[in-house]
Amino acid sequence: MSTSLTLSDVTFTWPDGGPVFEHLSLTVGIGRTGLVGTNGSGKSTLLRLLAGGLRPESGSITAPGEIGYLPQNLVLDTGRRVDDVLGVTAIRSAIKAVENGDTTEEHFATIGDNWDVKERTRAILDRLGLGAVRLDERAGDLSGGELTLLGLAALLLRRPAVLLLDEPTNNLDLRARELVHREVEGWSGILVVVSHDRELLQLVDRIDEVRNGEVITYGGNLADYEHAVEVAQEAARRHVRAAESDVKRQKRELVEAGMKLDRRARYGQKMWDQKREPKVRMRKRQEDAQIAAGKHRNLHTDRLEGAVETLKAAEELVREDAEIRVELPETLVFQGNDVLRIDAVPRFGPPVNLHVMGPERIALVGPNGSGKTTLLRTITGELPPRSGEVGLFVPARLLPQRLDVLDDTLSIVDNVRRVAPSLTDNEIRARLARFLFRGATADREVASLSGGERFRAALAALLLTEPTPKLLLLDEPTNNLDLASVRRLTEALRAYRGALIVASHDRPFLTDLGITRWLEI
Known part of the structure; x- marks a missing residue:
């Protein structure tokens, strides 16, 4: 049997007629492959084709054995038990029956070579930081990040020949990311991972870039790829x-x-x-x-x-690599000027004593569930603190993880017009062009935008809001952004002249922003 995952002359088109791949051939051998490309280039589609979730119109896909696939947005029935999600319920029941004296042949067939399933299950859960999770508890009792790790644990238990991971570190805190990184680094079979996590992509053996319906292979990790x-x-x-x-x-x-x-x-x-x-x-x-x-x-x-x-x-x-341009001199905060004073206990999380002066750039870090989002919403006044005071001395705006600051039924131009009524139509369009929305693109309905486009539109609306914010609060801004979009965001925020407070687990992104202070909660 072949030791490679192979696509031969594969063509795939969406039902609406949008072509994705035409006569694509690709061979993925043993080792770790990072799959990169801009949002909408077809990375997740290619992964679903490899996993068998989508069928090509023509061509063939062959694998050397079982394929394990972790989708980007893992959906689990929260009523299921943990051992059911892990796929070990029947084996556990059969082992228990045999231990109680029931020697029915069916039980032995169910167990197979998995007599050590309990030990292996606990070992894998421990490796992924889920040691406290009970096999008989409901999956709904776990956090979103824990559910992602549980999905990965289920795949590792199956010991597939091919492991396909789509953005496995999204929404994970630093500790959980490190655990996933370790699993990826130790994988000895065929692994293909779609990710914008720069640290994870430094661990791969090669980079496959999806571009214009083709896949271009580069040897080495992310740094080698970017250099090439x-x-x-x-x-x-x-x-x-x-x-x-x-x-x-x-x-x-x-x-x-x-x-x-x-x-x-x-x-x-x-x-x-x-x-x-x-x-x-x-x-x-x-x-x-x-x-x-x-x-x-x-x-x-x-x-x-x-x-x-x-x-x-x-x-x-020559690749088009247009960058977002932020030219808002009124956002300037001078050194020594008060921006924020908070001495309070938020509704959730520890007490916070923070004084921000001048154009400081503060990274807000901590594990999932520690209260970072609650603190940001407390600063903006959306959530009053349980006790204490919040003093905000400049206009501030929050860009939430959900990007729900936009009205999906309106165009990009109309969304900005809502928050900047004094600007003329020409002024709005000129400023949107700096966020790469030019001409008719600015008239597109927000509901039709891709993830990266929605982020740029939300950032534009936020920065063009009157009065212009001199304190910008960002909650996990790089989630679901491709590498090019992260680079554009970084350039935009470098040009921003106000104060920043950024909650993020993306350490390379925070470092590139020029963070001046790290606040852990």
Whole structure:
């Protein structure tokens, strides 16, 4: 049997006619593969094809054995018991029956080689930080992060030949992320993981990038991939510059050739007018000149067209990497100015004593459920504290995890118009263009936006709100964003001149923001 996961000439199109892959072939061998690409490029679709959740229109997919698949949004029946989710209920019951003296053959068939299932189950749960979870408790008693880890534990218990993980560290705190990282690093079979978690992608053996319906393979981890892309992009930009120079040269030579032919034509006309030679000879000379002129002109035209085509081909190799631009000088907070004072006990979580001055950048960290979101909502006044005081000295806005600051039934422009009534339509569109919503794109209904587009629209509405916020509160802003979107967000926040408080488990993102203070709760 093959030791590779293989796609052969696979074509897949969504029912609405949107093509995703056409005649795609791909081989994934033993080792850890990181699957990357922009939002909407088809990463999750490819993973579902590999898992068998989607069927291709044509082509084939073969695997060396059982496939274990952890979807991005794991949905579990909260009424099920933990051992049922783990798939060990029947085996546990059969072992218990045998231990009680029931030697029915059916029990032995159910158990198979899994006499150690209890020990293996507890060992895997312990490895994933679920040691306190009882096998007979309801899955609904666990947190969202614990349910994700439980889903991963169920896959590890099955010992599949292929493990497919779609954003396995989303919504996990730092400790849980580290546990998943350890499992990925120790996997010895075939593993394919879709993730924007930079630390996790540093652990893979190769990167497969989904781009324009194709999959491009790069050896090494995320850092190796980014270096290879940058080298290729620099070469592509050099080719564009060379092609642009050639186009200019060919245009100049075409003009010069035209001027030369015009001089020759005027000279020929002068000779004809002065009748210095017999008409037959002059007519023959004129015909020869016209033929030569045509060939000369066609030669330079062909060269120009060839240069233009070369330029187009070179430009296609250069990736569009437009970045969000934040140009809001009124957000500036001067050093020493009071921004926030809080000495209070939020409704949930520990007491907080925090004084923010000037354009500080504060990272709010701590395990899931520690009260980070409650603290952010307390600062904005959405949730009054149980006791104590909150003093807010500048306009502040919160971007929540759910991105529910937008009205899905309105366009992007209309959403901004609601919060910035003094801006004209042209001013709104000019500012939305800085968030990469240009032309008709700004008129799209919010409900039709992808995750990354919705995030940019929410950020735009937040920053354009009147009065402009000088304290920006972000709650897990990189969840569900692809690597390019995270990079754009980072650039946008670097340009923001107010104060920031960011709740996040994404350490590389926080480091890139230039955090000045870390607050753990």
